[in-house]
Amino acid sequence: MQPVLARGFQYGLGIFTLTALIGLANATKLFGQLDQNTLLTHLHSGTLGWITMGVVTVAAWLFGTTSPRLAASLGLTALATAAYVLAFWSGYFPARAAFGAIELVVIVAWWWWVASRSLSEGLGKISNPKVAILLGLTTLVIGSTIGVIIQIQFATNTVTQQTGDLIGTHASAQIGGYLILVATGIVEWLLIGERRTTGGVVQSSLLFVAGLALAGGFLAGIQPLLLVANVVQIVATIVVVVRLGSAMMATKWVAAGARRFAAIVPLYLVIGVALVVALVQQLVASGGDQSKISQGLLHSVDHTFFIGVMTNTLFAAILLATKDRPQVWPWADHVVFWGLNLGVLSFTAVLVFVGTSSGASAFSHPVSFTAPIMGLSVLLGIATFLQRLQPQRQTMRAAAPA
Numbered sequence: 001m002q003p004v005l006a007r008g009f010q011y012g013l014g015i016f017t018l019t020a021l022i023g024l025a026n027a028t029k030l031f032g033q034l035d036q037n038t039l040l041t042h043l044h045s046g047t048l049g050w051i052t053m054g055v056v057t058v059a060a061w062l063f064g065t066t067s068p069r070l071a072a073s074l075g076l077t078a079l080a081t082a083a084y085v086l087a088f089w090s091g092y093f094p095a096r097a098a099f100g101a102i103e104l105v106v107i108v109a110w111w112w113w114v115a116s117r118s119l120s121e122g123l124g125k126i127s128n129p130k131v132a133i134l135l136g137l138t139t140l141v142i143g144s145t146i147g148v149i150i151q152i153q154f155a156t157n158t159v160t161q162q163t164g165d166l167i168g169t170h171a172s173a174q175i176g177g178y179l180i181l182v183a184t185g186i187v188e189w190l191l192i193g194e195r196r197t198t199g200g201v202v203q204s205s206l207l208f209v210a211g212l213a214l215a216g217g218f219l220a221g222i223q224p225l226l227l228v229a230n231v232v233q234i235v236a237t238i239v240v241v242v243r244l245g246s247a248m249m250a251t252k253w254v255a256a257g258a259r260r261f262a263a264i265v266p267l268y269l270v271i272g273v274a275l276v277v278a279l280v281q282q283l284v285a286s287g288g289d290q291s292k293i294s295q296g297l298l299h300s301v302d303h304t305f306f307i308g309v310m311t312n313t314l315f316a317a318i319l320l321a322t323k324d325r326p327q328v329w330p331w332a333d334h335v336v337f338w339g340l341n342l343g344v345l346s347f348t349a350v351l352v353f354v355g356t357s358s359g360a361s362a363f364s365h366p367v368s369f370t371a372p373i374m375g376l377s378v379l380l381g382i383a384t385f386l387q388r389l390q391p392q393r394q395t396m397r398a399a400a401p402a
């Protein structure tokens with residue numbers, strides 16, 4: 001991996017610190033109930049600052065860029081993302097719209113770069129992970145365009161009933177389309193490498209269609225489309241498990257390193273898709289009224305994908321990128337792996353079976369005791385990986401005589 005790519009991961013980890021700190025405040029309720037602006041900051045610092053910053057860094061790594069402009073591109077992406085996250089925190093609608101539009105331009109630029117690299121390699125030849133990332137970023141462009149439309153409606157005071165449907169469309173495209181696709185692509189790359197197979201292309205095509213059907217179903221309120229999306233998503237998830245099953249089974253879960261973080265991701269895909277199916281069932285039962293969906297279930301879906309699927313995936317990529325560097329705090333690998341996964345599993349189970357902690361007082365809800373296991377493991381991961389990614393110091397150490 002080119003040293004400049006370490007910077008991309010460092011920017012992502014830096015912004016993720018804010019996500020985790022707000023998450024801890026929300027879990028413990030030490031500062032009372034957080035306002036909507038802070039919750040949206042938690043959400044988009046995680047999805048854009050951590051996840052999307054990480055995904056574009058992996059895309060640059062996978063597509064093997066040697067562009068001298070890469071450092072500047074990663075820096076500008078981080079800057080635009082940080083500005084957009086702060087705009088959410090300010091709660092000032094014109095700033096949210098302006099910086100959201102800038103963020104969209106950045107996202108389109110990355111999509112364009114990946115699309116042109118794929119075209120020059122040949123769409124019929126690019127490997128399975130590249131197909132997944134290309135299709136995933138395509139859905140990201142669609143979902144983010146809808147996000148900017150929502151921001152403009154807020155900024156121009158033209159919010160209608162349709163705005164609620166647009167928010168559902170935006171969230172389902174980003175999670176049900178973009179995240180699932182990029183995660184399956186990156187995990188396949190980490191576990192079995194780059195290959196082009198019919199199974200891989202079919203899997204990504206199904207996931208792409210399912211994501212669009214889910215988003216289209218929310219947009220137009222067509223419930224049968226949501227059910228079709230669910231069926232396609234279930235089939236595609238079975239394909240993922242069958243294709244990656246033997247690599248998962250061969251994993252030594254007690255051994256440190258990238259592999260176990262990648263190999264656990266299909267488990268969360270299965271749980272996540274089951275939760276999305278449950279969510280669609282609730283929506284259908286309520287006659288399409290999104291406000292009737294259980295908040296606990298919704299937040300459980302969110303963290304299954306954001307932490308279970310994406311944070312495990314990106315931690316795996318970072319561990320692979322730093323495997324030949326001095327292993328600062330080697331013990332931390334085990335604490336982060338077990339803490340992150342036991343934390344997210346217990347937190348999301350509480351959200352499903354007990355419900356949201358919204359409105360609870362400090363330390364009065366089981367979320368206060370489960371989410372911090374996940375949050376503190378994330379903070380330990382951030383501190384450990386930031387040090388291992390430090391290029392200068394590593395080079396000096398590597399150059400020193402043994």
Ligand code: HEM
Nearest residue numbers: 047048100103104144147148150151167170171174175179
């Ligand atoms: C340029 C990129 C993006 C823009 C412009 C954007 C914009 C928005 C806006 C305007 C809202 C509604 C805020 C409100 O209720 O006041 C929202 C909510 C949301 N966004 Fe984004 N967003 C972007 C990227 C993402 C990404 C990458 C993800 C996930 C991977 C994501 C997931 C969500 C979710 C889950 C919600 C909450 C929906 C709900 O309340 O149920 N967004 N976004």
Ligand code: HEM
Nearest residue numbers: 020023024026027039043046047299306356357358371375
């Ligand atoms: C990529 C990372 C993350 C993303 C995108 C994310 C996203 C979200 C979203 C969308 C919500 C719902 C907010 C609302 O009420 O409208 C939420 C709530 C919450 N988040 Fe996160 N989160 C992330 C990481 C974390 C971490 C690391 C923690 C660590 C403690 C955490 C703890 C919480 C808690 C406790 C809630 C309240 C859940 C409830 O009781 O309903 N999150 N998060």
